[in-house]
Amino acid sequence: MTDSPSSWGGRYFSVWLVWVVRKPIPVLLVIALVTLLSGLYASKHLGVNTDPVGMLDESLPFRSSYDRYRDEFPDQVRTVLVIIEGSTPEEAYAAAKEVREGMRAKAQLFPSIDWPQGDEYLQRHGLLFRDIDALNRLGNRLSAAQPLLARLNQNPSLPGLLNLMADAREHAAALGADFTELDDAVARSVYGTLNGRHTPLSWQGLLGNRRENGGIYRETLIVRPQLDYGKVRAGRNALEALREIRTQLGLNKGPVRMWITGSVALADEELQSVLTGAKKAGLMSLMFVALIMWLGLRSMKKVLIALIALLVGLLITAGLAAVVVGRVNLVSVAFTVLYVGLGVNYAIHYLLRHSELCVSGMSANMAIIAAGTGLRSALILSAMTTAIGFAAFIPTEFKGVAELGLIAACAMLVTLIVSYTLLPALMALFTVRYKVGAERVPPPPKSGGLLDWPLRFSHQLRWGALVLGVLACVAASQVVFDSDPLNLRDPQAESVITLRRLLSERDTGHRNLQALVDTEEDARRISAELRELPSVGRVLNLFDFLPQEQDDKLLLLDDVNWLLGPELLNADYAPQDRSVVEHLAAIDRLLALLGEPEVHTEVALKNALELLKTRYQEREDVVVFNQMGNVLMGLLPVTMERLAAALSVQDVIAVESMPDQLLHRWLSRQGTYLIQIFPETDASEVAQLQDFVTEVQSIDPTVTGAPVIQLVSGEAISDAFQKAILWALLGISLILLVLIRNIAAALKILTPLLLGGVITVALMVFLDIPFNFANVVALPLLLGVGVDNGIHLVYRHRNGELPGGNVLRTATARGIVFGALTTAFSFGNLAFSPHTGTASMGIVLALGLSLVVLTTLVVLPALLNTKKNA
Amino acid sequence: MNPVKNHRLGLNGLKSFRMYCLHSLLALVAIGFSAMASAQAPESALAVVQQLEQALIQSMKDGAEQGLEQRRRTLAPIVDASLNYERMGRFIFGSQWLSFPDSDRNAFKQAFRKLSSTNYAARFKKYQGESFELKNSDAQGQRRARVRSHFIKKDGEAIVFDYLLLGENNEWKIVNIIVEGVSDLALKRTQYSGIFKKSGMSGVIETMATQEQQLEND
DSSP states (O other): OOOOTTGGGHHHHHHHHHHHHHOHHHHHHHHHHHHHHHHHHHHHHOEEEOOTGGGBOTTSTHHHHHHHHHHHOGGGTSOEEEEEEESSHHHHHHHHHHHHHHHHTTTTTOSEEEOGGGOHHHHHHGGGGSOHHHHHHHHHHHHHHHHHHHHHHHSOSHHHHHHHHHHHHHTHHHHTOOOHHHHHHHHHHHHHHHTTOOOOOOHHHHHSOOOOSTTOEEEEEEEEOOOOTTSSSTTHHHHHHHHHHHHHTTTTSSSSEEEEESHHHHHHHHHHHHHHHHHHHHHHHHHHHHHHHHHHHOOHHHHHHHHHHHHHHHHHHHHHHHHHTSEEEHHHHHHHHHHHHHHHHHHHHHHHHHHHHHHTTOOHHHHHHHHHHHHHHHHHHHHHHHHHHHHTTTTSSBHHHHHHHHHHHHHHHHHHHHHHHHHHHHHHHHOTTOOTTTSOOOOOOOSSGGGGHHHHTHHHHHHHHHHHHHHHHHHHTTOOBOOOGGGGSOTTSHHHHHHHHHHHTTOOOTTOEEEEESSHHHHHHHHHHHHTSTTEEEEEOGGGGSOSSHHHHHHHHHHHHHHHOHHHHHSOOOOOOOOHHHHHHHHHHHHHHHOSOOSHHHHHHHHHHHHHHHHHHHHOOTHHHHHHHHHHHTTHHHHHHHHHHHHTOOSOOOTTTSOHHHHHHHBOTTSOEEEEEEESSOOOSHHHHHHHHHHHHHHOTTOEEHHHHHHHHHHHHHHHHHHHHHHHHHHHHHHHHHHHOOHHHHHHHHHHHHHHHHHHHHHHHHTTOOBOTTGGGHHHHHHHHHHHHHHHHHHHHHTOOOGGGOGGGSHHHHHHHHHHHHHHHHHHHGGGOSSHHHHHHHHHHHHHHHHHHHHHHHHHHHHHTTSOOO | OOHHHHOOSOSOGGGGGGGOOOOSOOOOEEOOOOOOSSSOOOHHHHHHHHHHHHHHHHHHHHTTTSOHHHHHHHHHHHHHHHBOHHHHHHHHHGGGGGGSOHHHHHHHHHHHHHHHHHHHHHHSOOOSSOEEEEEEEEEETTTEEEEEEEEEOTTSOEEEEEEEEEEETTEEEEEEEEETTEEHHHHHHHHHHHHHHHHHHHHHHHHHHHHHHHHHHO
């Protein structure tokens, strides 16, 4: 495997290695110092950037709109969504109020809390948003309920309620009133409670408008938390505080629940999952690599040497990254795992060649020098091609991957240097007592059998490869690119689950577009035009918060106040306990009046009341009744409080009198009007998203928002990916041609590479794995990594002395296999990451590398066999 | 005869007075005003209430000698001066009242006037020492006032009356009477708007005529 000593600066390498072998300790000290400094610097200065938009180039057109939106409406961009869900509107509302109080107590963590449903101004003015007919109907309902509420006010208790229902029945004819709603609500509530379910009576449902929500009522709080950019996980403090509030209020179990999602939570959980996955994969990789190396090298000492070289390389690279780039992104985090697989190959090749030379009789130290000198071209070439695989991303618009490319390319250079400083020094220091023959070198494999097939069937293999290649190309053309960042994330993360639920119920602005305009006329005009578009659902701007006919409505609501009287709304409706006698009397009275009912709500009511009586008789405890009183009347105070607030409105909603927090959600301090554009569909498919964006852009080309970001990123990365593959192929081909100086050989090296790549993509299509932001780096990387194997094989083949005439029987081939195994295994460990994107990267890389190595070992010898060789 | 129990969700909250016996005298005794929320109601508002209550007591006393029709005619002008029929009509029918033709509105107001005075005359027909006690009042600006009064029955039990008054050009009139918490106007709205939906204003007027007939026959 040795070239002529004069090429590749062979003389200089020999001289250097001689020196290192003679004086390993100074070399080790220098390396140790550099490593230490790098490690320290990295630990202090290396940050992680989780902003997906930040990964894209600043010159992309939509970024100026996005930046303006982020700067002028900061409370909407980096937010946490706190979702409260309960089976009655009152409970959800009350819980949301408590959560808000909890957040207000930690005001420095939560500078901005937006809760439209609970906003005092909007509550007071909320009824002005309904139309006049709805308000008249509300007036009717409240009038009908007024006597009932007055009676309840005098006797807020279960007997009070039941007696009232009895009284109403006695005058049913005169009143012409319909009791089905109340009967039904009471029956359900009583029955459900006695059967162990949580079914309080919702007065808001009885008094106000019913909302059919599948029984789940939701409150949404939009919180802009204080982010600590000094930390890797900027939102951590705020999120932990929220989780603490949730536990304190018991909203992590029980009938009312709280969920946390929103961009800050999504980013934080994503970072967590990526880091967890990388840590797990990194450790597992190290273990696997160590195991495989032990199997191949049969020496603990050598395994340790290789591992030390790996760690040193990693630390120095981290320091370099901190200096050159400063902040890495999520994809770069996976690189540390990739490095374990890549970096260790150099040590493996060096150590194996060293063994081979020792077995053939050379002294240990001479072997170090000879192996290093001899391997120089292969290793340098390897490093260069791998670096090219990474560097191919540098000239693209996807800044995040360009940075990764830069760091990774540097890392290969670092590895090379480490291989020629640390490795030989360690080997010199620790194999002093090396004895010839004492080292167990694995015997060469038996002749015949599998390893000779590529030689024996080379003709068939060549044709087979061609056919397979064509078929794979056809299959591979079906591959898709998934640009939805949500699909990259850990599907078990709370933020992801919650967001998906909100999306499926169309209850979130996550897929909205935002338009920014400068004048009121523009805002109104553009909103009107947007509403005409078929793919657009709702369009909201400031002026939707200024309802029509407000003066008329105010009069109407004023009338309702006169109707109800001042005492009613502000009274205390908290249910009081009563004696057993009173309860039984009231129940019996109502039962007597119900008689033998036929109407099904009355039947239900009768059954419920009888069940309640029976339950009391079983327990003989007044608590049974008093608890039921709470169930039936416990939510009334909350409802009355909200109603009182809403009915006390005295002024119209106007821009001048709107509170700042509400106003500045729609009109920035710089005078920009915001228009929120909701999609008609849930835009979960790219085609729907594309239609939505295209149509809206036809009216305003400067819109921004998640759909635009997603589509533009998708295009940018697809573009980057295609360019990167071309760059990688170009660079690799160039190097091969210049250095191997033989077009035929270069082509033979490239062929199995391309074949392996195409088969990988075809497999992705079969396994339904799309390309995404994370795994798109895989193919160019595979080209850069995979080509090393072909290079090593061809070099070895050229240098002759093939055991049994078969290059597959050489130590090089073994080195390729072990190297590939370690790399593939360490890549494959990423597949176990909870982060779906990282996992798909691991799968594609492991699969791809295995296939490339397979094709190299099977097809390349068959191709090489056409050359007459000694 | 528990006044609370007797107070049904009936047609007219004032039905409960049917039960009360009347005996002699007791004009209004002004008891101390305890300020509830804001300022006291203005004098003119209090005067309206007092005037009505005095007339009702008088009707009770006259009941011994005068018949329903006669007492009704005595009460009518005072009731007219006390109640704001226009507003009450609007409360009862909602914002659609403003779009009723004049004929409908006038017809309703006429019928309502007649029914009100008949109702009072029918209720307040026997005097056994009952009285009204003005308890407290509050006002919100120049437009709203609430006056609380206790009707003391012959056995000493008190019924709470809340009068809601609307002030227009410093003229105060009653727009709602809330008896033991139950809003008279709310009851009327529920009843009359139901009939209006089915049979229009003529149906409402007819119902009111029937009610009046019943009172006269009692």
